[in-house]
Amino acid sequence: MNLHNNKTVLSLLFCLVSLAQPGWPDDLYENELLGLYGSEELISIATGYTQPVSKAPAVASIITSEDIKRMGAMDIDEVLEAVPGLHVARNHQGYNPIYTFRGIYSDFNPQVLMLINGIPVTNLFAGNRSNTWGGMPVEAIQRIEVIRGPGSAIYGADAFAGVINIITKSGENLKGLEVGASHGTYDTTNLMASYGTAWSDSSLGVVLEASTTDGQRGRIGADAQSYLDAITGTQVSLAPGRVNLQRDSLDFRLDYRKGNLIVRTGYQGRYNAGSGAGVVQALDRSGEFKSQRINADLTYTIPELMRDLSATFSASFLNATQEVEKDVLLFPPGSTGSFLDEHGNPLLGLFPDGVVGNPEVFERHVRLNTSFHYLGLKDHDLSLGLGYYSGDLYRVNEEKNYCTDIVSCEYIHSIGGVVDVSDTPFVFLRESTRKNYYIYVQDIFNLANDWELTAGLRYDHYSDFGDTINPRLALVWSTTNRLTTKLLYAEAFRAPAFTETRNINNPAALGNPSLDSETLRSLELAFDYKSTHGFNTIFNIFYYQWEDIIQFIPDPVGGTNTAQNAGRQTGSGIELESKWTPRSGLDFTANYVWQKSTNARTDHEAANAPQQQFYVQANWGFLPDYNLNLRANWVMDREREINDPRASVDDYVLVDMALRRSNLWRKFEAALIVKNLFDEDAREPSPNGVPVPLIPGDLPLPGRTIIGEIRYRF
């Protein structure tokens, strides 16, 4: 279904609006209840429908399942774009998200920690969520907590530029059986079913989601092969051509609770996944990746181990894979590959079937954590935690039909074709393990009336790169009844990924086993103003220093690049967010951020991250049962790297709309969702290259996308 016509959008809108029936005056009941509780938000909290926001001595945002539904979001990335100070850029490979907080941008984005129910989903391979991430659907999500700035004093490694914690739904949250389906542009179909039930002291919740999509069809004008074609005289590039973002997904989550025990398990399968704009920025129409992620965790809480002392024990397991389903073409059939001598002559001749590289990675993560919470000392709220982590990148497979040095060329040519180099010295990565022990303490100390100091310290020992200690301090002053002032200082570290420490046989990016972690120090001042007129605003100023940034630096001899702790970046900025709720059912949200970061090595503005971003959202519940959500996101001022010949990345404004009608023919619910309503040509930056960027025209984002959704609640 490709609907690219404004009239179609409007007629669909009118269709849905015309389904309005004379409403039963639900407002009467709602007013009666509002009189008792004061506001819908309080009703939500009082019924446990939503959890109250814990007092976070950090600049945090909470997005609830209701917010997500109102937005019409299908993937967490659409939700996260609404968080002030967070912009979701794209990597050329599979369009993996680059969660950019406060000017901290990197191709693989290991500087952001994503947690599901407090457990990291970080992969050892690239330090990100997965190179075959394939998004995350939202049906199972109860809420998302986003902390801007560092959080290593509590969360440890990679809680660096920001932390995204996804809390999934329990049986208590789900209550009953619901099924739903949606279909829309790019032949995208989503199916979901959820079931939740609760007994006196236990509950069970299950969410199943499946989707299939052809993926957006953004056009790449020229790619890495276009560059090679110009040098070698071949004419085989698939550009101009479309990105390949087809994908099938299956997600399952189960949550069982009994008394103080929580048992959860999940499965995320990504199949037939296209490589986006190509693994090495050359379009690939046929390559397909697969990823399977299986997780399980168990948490047991003893609310009163002793008087005033509670304890929580948790254990978790995650197995994650990156697999290849169909040969991944690094360069298309007829290419010479990037194997050229200094005069541009091919070293390995032509590859009639294309340059094939099928990297597969299998990893396993086990975590144990114990934490204690003590309230027995007057004016103190003490926490102590200790834990163990074991990560094992236990299998590396690779098939390829190219080689990078004399020895590997002899081996590969002696066999011929696409050769399995797994368990040979010619594979791209060493299998390896990482172990980590840690201990942390935190005290929330009530210094005086209106003054509270949070002090935390965490020590981590890593088997591969040593020790690190990370503190945080937060001074919170209840300035007046409406205003709270916070001063926050924190340090963080980012563990080197195995691509940075253990890469081999890739002359452009060799691993360095003696790397240190990247470090970040951050200072923030925040003002939080809440009026009784439904108007809240938060303003904060931040400054950070990012040190020991891991970069692949040319070696003195041999024409290779090796990972080094070489980079340094400093940045500062402001974030302003406001929410106004003039009455129940109507609210407006706006946020504006400005940041300026500088690459200290080049003294040039840090590249790719937006220096300004402005986001507005209006949400209106009207008639009984209708909800209209309109939002606009304006991404501005993205600079290039110092030696990038291109002009700055174009700004864009994306407008999304979601119209939802619940209580339709009793148990149905329908929604019409339009993303990029005005079909804006929005692009995310492609990497710079030497001597030229390989995809000069950047990475196109989806055009207008129209989705119809229907749900039925039993």
Next chain:
Amino acid sequence: MTELARLIGILNGSILLAMAAMVFAGGVAADDETEIVVVYPKVREPFAALYRDYLVGISETVPGKVTEYAINGESQASLAKAVDLSPPDVFMAIGNKSVKIADQVRGGRPLVAVVANRQYESVLSGGILLKPSADVYMANLLDIYDKIHKIYVVYSPEYDQDLVNDAKTIAERRGIVFTAVKATDIREAAAGYQKFLQEAKAYSAIWLLPDNGFLDSSLLSTILDVAWEKKLIVFSSNPLFVKHGALFAVYPDNRGVGVTLGEIALSVENGEKLPLQPLRDVRLAVNERTINHLGIDLSPEVRRRIELMLPGR
């Protein structure tokens, strides 16, 4: 696409399982057990979650069959038909609108309800008025701060005369000075509050009665801002006020209300008529930021009773 096909198979399976569970769950009550029909309004979330909590309490107390009718315009007719075919022993209604609907179909059988005001009291065999009694307010105030020496309240004689009289009696028995000012409109109320805010000394209490319509957001802001500056204790039955800076509020414990309603239903089954009870099943909401500002130490017993510790910010 094979994965999708597999998924659709699983989906179909889970729907069948759920349907089977529903069939088996719908048991039939024994003849000697009380059968109850609960009528409540069909509303959206999160409002619907409140009714679910009532129903949990009701089901825990009533040993017999409890049939629920979430009523909207269309389902009113099916309710009438169903109760005509199989009349229950007692009708229960949640909210005034439901009382009106249940009253039309009950055919003389007892009707108990939980309501926010006394509009339909005459047709009820018993029930709960969702307003905490004076002793509930006073007990919670003293639990949180037992050195209280003065309480101020502006009230509407139309709505709250009895409540204020009871509170005054309890307070004076404890040696607390109780100053109550009558107001019939927002201007009189504002004047009353202004007078209190001027004369109140630190750790005096201001009791905000939310149901008289006197408190618009400007007046509430002024009260809470001055209370912060002068360290006055503000309490209420509205958790929203706590969010904005009042020290505490008592609000309905819906499951507890459901249990009490179930007990009332069982006791009026044979036609007795009871007066509406004030709300005693309450939960406690406290503003931690205000607690710290006032420097009040909560006893472990009170801390345990707090259901909502509203975030400091």
